[in-house]
Amino acid sequence: MKTRTQSVRSRIFDQEDINFALTNLVPRRWLTRMIGRLSRIENPLVARTSIGIWRMFSDLDLSEARATSFRSMRDCFTRELKEGARPIDPDPQTFTSPSDGMVAACGRITNGLLLQAKGLKYELAELLGDDGLADRFRGGSFATLRLKSSMYHRFHAPYDCQVHSVTHFHGDTWNVNPATLKRVPRVYCRNERAVVLVRLRPSGHVIALVPIGAILVASIRLHFLDTTLHMKRAGPSVHQVSARLSKGQEMGWFEQGSTIVVVAPRGLELADAVKEGELIRMGRPLMRLTRSMG
Structure with missing residues (x-):
């Protein structure tokens, strides 16, 4: 019988296999072009829907973003941050x-x-x-x-x-x-x-x-x-x-x-x-x- 550790490792391996297949064993260049086109659509409904779906499957946090609304999904992807959100270490070394x-x-x-x-x-x-x-x-x-x-x-x-x-x-x-x-x-x-x-x-x-x-x-x-x-x-x-x-x-x-x-x-x-x-x-x-x- 499988030990508990072996069972956990097996589930992780299965999840990784599924992740690998879903994100690689697809027409990658075609999918990239399609998502690129979708992300550039400047329509409030399309932007809100696509960003909402994105948030469901990620840890997207927009609290540091300079803007409070976005014209498109690409606009959200390439967002700027609020002033001071990323302080730069001043040490010359x-x-x-x-x-x-x-x-x-x-x-x-x-x-x-x-x-x-x-x-x-x-x-x-x-x-x-x-x-x-x-x-x-x-x-x-x-x-x-x-x-x-x-x-x-x-x-x-x-x-x-x-x-x-x-x-x-x-x-x-x-x-x-x-x-x-x-x-x-x-x-x-x-x-x-x-x-x-x-x-x-x-x-x-x-x-x-x-x-x-x-x-x-x-x-x-x-x-x-x-x-x-x-x-x-x-x-x-x-x-x-x-x-x-x-x-x-x-x-x-x-x-x-x-x-x-x-x-x-x-x-x-x-x-x-x-x-x-x-x-x-x-x-x-x-x-x-x-x-x-x-």
Whole structure:
């Protein structure tokens, strides 16, 4: 007979199988396009109904939102927050979290590999699309932040910095939830993503921020680009940028929740409170500068 622990584990496994099937074994790109169209409909009845359904299946909390009503579901997804809702850590040695998120994985970059889930790793060079660039991060640190659909979807500069380039990679729209990360290798490398390279001021450290799309979330908007990055655009495409941002300044947003992988070189270490499975808010310490480039 099954023990109680075995029975609980079996139920969890069954639930994960169902979750995986419902969110991945479907026409992902078609469903993403349809939801994208629905989310843009600016009609009070459609907006209230779709947001109401969304709230039934998530922990959506709009108490921090600047607006009290929304023209569309997309308007709610990309909502701004009230002034002061996300204070930015002022310590000049602190590199802050660019977004709200659950820490899906974090740690040291070893042999060019990053952790996706227990037992599954992927190559940083494949994620970045550049072997030479990946070499610059050998021995560095990374943190993978997963934004749930109910979370605040905008992301911000983690430090005073200069944005140098954005490379957009056309890709799939696999879900990025735990059920998928355990089952599908190299999910982040397969999905729609953008590699945003920034240089910290004045230390000179080069950081890669990699916003990754997923099912229902294949559009990434960056303020310093005059175009939206989405799955209809062929890639990879490289955009040269010269944008100066201050710590905490808004960089862009997802049209729903997804993931940001933060990749840092030696000279930055994960903050003590950053642990796998923990919730982190935008503006809180993610890493600390341990030495300058000089």
